[in-house]
Amino acid sequence: MFGDLMGMMxxxxxxxxxxxxxxxRLDTVLIDEKSSDGLLEVTLTANRTIRSLHISEELLGDKEQLEDYLIMVLNKAITKATNINEAELAAAAKDGMPNIPGMDLFK
Structure with a gap:
């Protein structure tokens, strides 16, 4: 019994x-996202850390438009990064977990 417990641990x-x-590793996975017209581009890691941000000169004259672009593009990039992050971490956890009957945590 204790051998099984030690093996599980x-x-x-x-x-x-x-x-x-x-x-x-997810710190090295980069997600690039940009607005449909290319005026704003952002790169972040799969751990959701912003690595770079490029704002076109055209957007600098309109504060409200720039804010809208930032929200739209950052949210799209964060969603992509979150999906990658969660899938990769779930796979890593499932791969290493012992097979315990009734504990199907990662289906």
Whole structure:
């Protein structure tokens, strides 16, 4: 019984290590998003850290339009990054977790 428990604990530690490695790797996965007219471009990591932002001169004269563009483009990029982040972390967690009957956490 204790051997099984120790084996499960080892697998859980291994899963935690895989999750941490995945988080580090997601810092290198870049998501590029831009407005349909290309006036605003943003790049962020799959961990949702903004890496770069390019704003066209055309947008600098209209504060309200710039704010609208920022909200629209950043939200699209954050949604993409979140989807990648969640899928990758779920896969890493599922891959390393011990098979415990009745504990189908990641279907």
């Amino acid at each position: 080892g697998k859980m530690q291994e899963a935690q290590k895989k999750i941490e490695e995945t988080k580090k």
